Amino acid sequence: MTIKQQQGMSLVEMLVSLVAGLVVVAGGISLFTSVIVSGNTTLMLSRLNQDVQAVTDIIARDIQRAGYHPSAAVEMADEVSPALSVARKYIFSTTADLYTAAGDTKPNCIRVKYWDPEPASGTGSVVRTYGYASSSKLLRVNTLYSEPSSAALASADCTTGAQLVSSPEVRIDNLSFELVSGSTPTGVRAVNIRISASHARNPDLSISLERRVKVRNDGY
Numbered sequence: 001m002t003i004k005q006q007q008g009m010s011l012v013e014m015l016v017s018l019v020a021g022l023v024v025v026a027g028g029i030s031l032f033t034s035v036i037v038s039g040n041t042t043l044m045l046s047r048l049n050q051d052v053q054a055v056t057d058i059i060a061r062d063i064q065r066a067g068y069h070p071s072a073a074v075e076m077a078d079e080v081s082p083a084l085s086v087a088r089k090y091i092f093s094t095t096a097d098l099y100t101a102a103g104d105t106k107p108n109c110i111r112v113k114y115w116d117p118e119p120a121s122g123t124g125s126v127v128r129t130y131g132y133a134s135s136s137k138l139l140r141v142n143t144l145y146s147e148p149s150s151a152a153l154a155s156a157d158c159t160t161g162a163q164l165v166s167s168p169e170v171r172i173d174n175l176s177f178e179l180v181s182g183s184t185p186t187g188v189r190a191v192n193i194r195i196s197a198s199h200a201r202n203p204d205l206s207i208s209l210e211r212r213v214k215v216r217n218d219g220y
Contacts, residue, residue: 044169045205051170052197055139056209058164059110059130063191063213066092066112089148090114090125092215094179094189099153101134106176108132109158110191113148120145131158132175139164139172171200180212190214 072087090113099109109131116126127144142161165172178192190212198206 041202041205044199044202045207047167048170048197048199048205049207051165051167052195052207052209055164055172056193056195056211059193060211060213062112062114062128062130063110063193064216065114066090066097066215068114068216070115070117089150093150096150096152098177098179099131099155099158101155101158104134104176106178108134108176109153110177111153111157129153129157129161130164131161132172133159134174137171137173139175169200170197171203172197173206 067090069087069090072090092112097111097113098107099111100107101109109129111127111129113125113127115124117124119126123145125145125147127146127148129142130139131142132139140159140161141164142157172195174194174196176194178194180190180192193211193213194208195210196206196208198204
C-alpha cells in the first residue's frame with residue numbers, strides 16, 4: 001500500500017494570496033472612507049446653506065417691515081404736512097439708509113425703521129442696521145429702540161452691534177444690497193440681497209444666494 005504525502009501551499013502561493021487579500025481590504029477601506037468623507041461634506045454644505053438661508057430670512061423680513069407706522073394711512077388721508085408727519089420718519093430712504101464702504105462698489109450696509117406694536121424695549125420704534133465689513137468678514141446687526149433720525153448712515157453705524165452669524169464654521173464672504181427701480185407707475189421698489197458664504201474649515205464649500213425683497217412702505 002502506497003501512502004501519498006499531502007502537500008500544503010507553497011511560499012509563493014501564500015504571498016500571492018496575502019497580496020490579493022490586502023488589495024481587497026484596501027479597496028473596502030477606501031470605499032468606506034469615501035462614503036464617510038462624502039457624507040461629512042454633504043452635512044457641512046447642508047448646515048452652511050441652512051445658516052445662510054436663516055440670515056437672509058432675517059434681513060429680508062426686516063426690509064419688508066421698513067416704513068411701517070400705524071398712523072401712516074391717517075396722516076395720508078388728512079394730508080398732514082411732511083414737517084409734522086410722524087410716519088414719514090420711518091420711510092425707507094434710498095440715499096440715507098444705504099451705505100457703501102470705502103473700496104466697495106455696492107452698498108453693504110442697510111438701515112430699516114418701523115413701528116413694532118410689541119417691541120422688545122422702548123415705546124415701539126425700531127431702528128435696525130445690518131452692516132458687513134469685507135475686511136473682517138463680519139456681519140453685524142445693531143438695534144435701537146428710539147425715534148429714527150434723518151441723518152445718513154456712516155461707517156460707525158455699520159461696524160457696531162452684535163454678530164449676526166454665531167456659528168464659527170460659517171464665513172460670510174460678501175454681502176451687498178442693490179436698489180431695484182419699480183417698473184410700474186406707482187414707483188414700488190425692491191432691494192436685491194446678494195450674499196455669499198463659505199465653510200471656515202473647508203473654503204471649497206461655498207454657497208451664494210440672491211433674494212429680491214419688495215419695499216412695501218417706501219413713501220410712494
